[in-house]
Amino acid sequence: MDWIELLRTAVAAVLAFVAWPVLIYFLVINTSYLVMIGLATVDFVSHRRRIPFAGREELMRSRTMPGISVVTAMHNEEMGIRVAVESFLSLQHPRHEVIVVDDGSTDNGFEVLRKAFDLVPVTRRMPQDVAVREAPTSIHVPRDGRTRLTVVGKANSGRSDSINVGVNLAREDLVLFVDSDSILDPGALLAVSRPFIEDPVTMVAAGGVIRAVNGCRVKGGRVLEVRMPGSPLADIQVLEYLRAFHLGRAGWSRINALLLISGAFGVFRRDALTSVGGLDANSIGEDFELVMRLHRTLRKQRKPCRVTFLTEPICWTEVPSTVPVLRRQRTRWHRGLWETLWAYRGMLFNPRYGRLGLVAVPYYWIFELIAPLLELVGLVLIALGFALGLVPWQYFLLFMLVAYAYAIIVTLAAVTVEELSFHKYPRWRDLGITLVAAVLENLGYRQLTAWWRLEGWFAALTRREQKWGTMTRSGFTEVDS
Template sequence: MDIGAQASAFLVDYSPYLLILSWTILGIGVAQNLVYALQLPAAWAELRERSQAEDSESAFQLLISDVAMPISLVVPGYNEEATIVESVRSMLSLRYPDLEIIVVNDGSKDGTLQALIDAFQLQPVTRAHEEAVKHQPIRQVYGSSMYARLLVVDKHNGGKSDAINAGINLSRNPLFCVVDADSLLEIESLLSSVRPFMEDPRHMIAVGGTIRVLNGCVVKNGQVIQSGLPRKFLPLVQYMEYIRAYLMARLAWSRWGILTLISGAFGIFRRSVAVEVGGFTHGTVGEDYELIVKMHKHMRNQDRVYSLRYVPEPVCWTEAPETLKVLSNQRKRWQRGALEVFFRHRDMLLNPRYGKVGMLGFLNNLIIDVLGPIAEVLGYILMPLFWIAGVFSFDFFLAYVALFFAFGVFISVCSLILEELELRRVPRASDLALLLGVAIVENFGYRQLTNVWRIIGWWEFLRGKTSWGTMTRKGFGPKPGSEAAMTITPKNA
């Protein structure tokens, strides 16, 4: 019997089981898209109710008031020589009445520390602090002779979560904000982010802001002076992804009270609660996701009333990967982080003890993060083969294609429309047309590639891989000889 005949016999013998597998793949896809379909109206309602897009007067009143809660800005960095100085300059220019900036050099092997010393005239200082959460030993603490609110911590390498924990220990304010060293905050981003804490001072424990792609923007003196779309395809398609992930998904979860992820690139946390849960967990690449889940779990176990919120207006700009190698490392790491947190806290899944977070939030994570990539990749491979072999009809195959491709295009386009109607972050019609094209094209090749990377991330998780991988940065500082668009006034000027 030849191979073709053996394959045909196999399909005949096992066709009932293959049909069950096909329906399972289709069912997971239906569940995913049902979640997306429900998120769209919820995100729209949340934007209409809470938008601060045109509320500049409130931001100004908060700026000049004495009720704004003091914030410690914690900036963990490892080998960030290309971006660290410009990033810190951006933070020094933020409009906020009571702010300290704590940069934590996590044992960098490049010139990160020296760049900071040279740029801000750092000198060793003594800083009394409590060991509230665990981290690797601190080698030296530096203060700036130019900026009184800037503190730089040099410590032994322990990973991002370890570096953030060191910043938490040295912080002296009730709130701390974590910002990646390769990112830039908009000048009024903290004013927008802190407002939920002002509106609900007793119960608000964490607030997340929006992450946007910096590639294609003009940066001078630590600020984005002209926004623009990336010129390369990979950052451009990530621009569209970020719109969908932040504007649609997190707005919806915030409205439903089951937000389980605040990006480690830009989030504000109540220090006391973060300390109660032990700070950021070591040995995980999903430390931001892990912290929020620990906070939910801790507050529910203690029967304490609490709130978390996502606010779309405060923007943090970050450099997106421009090569397949770097992007694949990032996506595999994200997948590993999601799996680490899900399985570490799997007791929350469908557990009434944890309310909507356990019953809905973790169920969503099971569908999207755990089963989603497996179902999609199996579908790409098996569904065409099963149709050709006659396991199911052409109508079934057409339903599958419509579900995974046409609906994907629909969700991306609706997310773009939602952003344009409410936030108007893309000023030119030509840019909107380009993003519309990207929203369509990304579903035919790019989406499939990212799911393959997620499957590899699954395999790395099973093997116990914990490393971050390489994230190469081009840097966004002004070129030598260029004029700075803004001037930061030193304390002694």
Template sequence: MIFKELLNYYETFVACFSLSYILFYIFLAILSYTAIKKHINTKYFIHDDILAKSNHVIGVSVVAPAFNEGANVVYNVKSLLSLTYPKFEVVIVNDGSTDDTLEKLINEFELVKVDFFYQEKIETRPVKSHYKSTNPLYSKLLVVDKENGKSKADASNAGINSTKYPLFLCTDVDCILKGDTIIKLAKPFMESEKRIIATGAGIRISNSCEVKDGFLVKVHFPSGWYPRFQELEYVRAFLFGRMAWSQINSLLLVSGGLGMFDKEVAIAAGGYWHKSLGEDMELITRMRKHMYENNLDFAIKYIPESLCWTEVPATKTVLITQRVRWARGLIQTLYLHKNLFFNRKYGRTGFLIFPYFFAFEFLVPILEFIGVIVLILCFIFLDINYTYFLYLTLTVYLFYLIITIISIFLDDRLYKNYANIKEIATLILMAMIEPIFYHPVNVYASLKGYLHFIRKKEQSWGNMQRIGFNTQKK
């Protein structure tokens, strides 16, 4: 009898939680639509070609950490050097690679060691040397060689310390950026009345794309199962999630693969935390805290355009490793900054953003796991209301499917990333089976990440075992 009562309470809780989840996503969908429409209406306020030729733009430093990226580092550095912007530099940080990453950079770009005034505004592992090219063609390139810090955060901080411009764009050396990426991300810093402290934009999947010498020749639909599932994730997250949060100035996550930051604020906040496994989210959290604590008005903007292509995990093993790190980074950030929760001093960050991430990002995998256990026990020991269970499951599933399909068609309408109807139909089919074949993998990885956090198990940046663009379709 007691177990039956507890089950009734649990069913009520799940129903209320599911309804709250659906209503909140409807709210985010409305915000996202408003933000995208606003961006389209105002995107030509300052024309990109004017910025590309102006001598009065803000200088930008592109920071790209590299750890064992010998497979494609040369191609991608050339791609970064070809970006269209009047005033920028490229800072590559060799984070103690054990392969031929540094050797390839030295040989290809004719690098030599230089005397460099290195001011360690953010503490990092020791920096061994700085390299510049003897070839004028590569005058914008600076290579920083440092001891391995076991994290992307430590490498990024060394790059930030070495930059000369007031804005820095942090990316991954394996990422392929669209030619006008710097222009798009820097525009809000020059247009907004508020102080912009960070900007971000959409990231797409480069798996199966045609890439030649570090340049994206043609976008192709991912061929593998896991990359296709991740395509769905990226479309939903960037179009529905981050555009909505940007609309109400509540972004807590600017992707580590593509984010531009105000260097002064980032340094004042302490830079990336070298122990963090979710360094992008953790930095934004501290930057927001810094602005609140100093009573400074600020904004973080998101651009609803695909500006970056990156290789994603192609196998379940590599995917789980990545998602374990992400999950651990989430709980790590929430725990480290727990004083933000419902703290009036931190405004909507404390009353809206952190509670959302705790309830709908952190708790969901745990609740799903408990739900499966309860369901199994009920099937064995109790007669449950199968009709109620079916309706609830079907409602959540159909809502998820509708949101995903809207995201796919909106993405195609805005950016024309898909070659034909067949690719769109394939993506919709993947969305239909995602909850069965892909979602459980993410839940498992999240729970494993939480367990690693509780057990304080060490996990370093590591290597994602990339295929390398030179082996992709040419």
């Protein structure tokens, strides 16, 4: 069997060549996660300590609090839109308005809102701060003239374009983007406005914590009881959100090098947002792209610019509970990552952008973009080495144990920080599920998501048509009382 010998020789050569780099890569990537968790911990500790004298109650009365426009796009969401809008309107804030942009819904979503809020048409001139593909066809407000709700009708043109329409109609200094199927904690608006009154001159954007609502008990657009989802796929995503989105971004924010604010919950200073042209309706990773553009444009203009991440405000959103939906989401995310990093490659190792250009952007290239490729290559090589008898089984087992034990440690460190700080999941059962999910994540889930991310990258490189796909939602667990 000459070809097997040939393969053995080839695999042996490749292993000898890439083994150390791949090993070091794994070591560095997991250590970098630990460093981020460490940085986030400092932030959390400081935040928790400050709570007694931080003046959260005083914020509501503060005369310096800027107004905020909550902008959300809806497309065929008649089932949940009324509850969502009611919940947005009832958020604690001294001056906020809600703008719902109906992105060409074909269901009765608008009718539901019209009846619920007694909407009547008004005539308004729409500012053209941000270019849009589809202009509004109608603008409605509640008949009482006081409820600060605006419902805009327009032809279907996608979420980003709809949000841009909302930005144009926004009247307040701050603009919050939120998905219409997300749930905000009552104090989320106050907390998310806080960085802008702490540093009104340089703060341009802030992102907040997003957690999975799957499994939680919800009533009237409020999360009453936080629970783990109970399905392994969603449980693992809860951990992912905690590790990567919560602690990871808090860590980046701590060193003032935050590159990503989630489109599901992000607040921007309106003048800064419009000065860079709003969301890019052609981008598939529009949230990442927007923050990169803000950094690049404002730095070029030598305008002071700070982007921060808040550990406190909570936005609850449903995470995919089926494999096909999760696959679509992950391929889209990675495609958006690649396209944005490529579009902004000029920032890579560019000292003009300070820590962003020298640390954050290179990190995203090396550890976010390439990670799935290297992980799968490493896995395939070691498995091939084992299958071809190049690597003894004891060694193979030891190697895999070490690799995944380190990953489990990183996740456990994240769970520890959560337990010591916010401890949002009060039930012991949920803690048990969390710990099991920390192990299960490494048995198939991790490898599958790495593969899907590669698919997204490949789709971008081969310029396949961009599709958002449909996020099939199973809805919240509403309680009766």
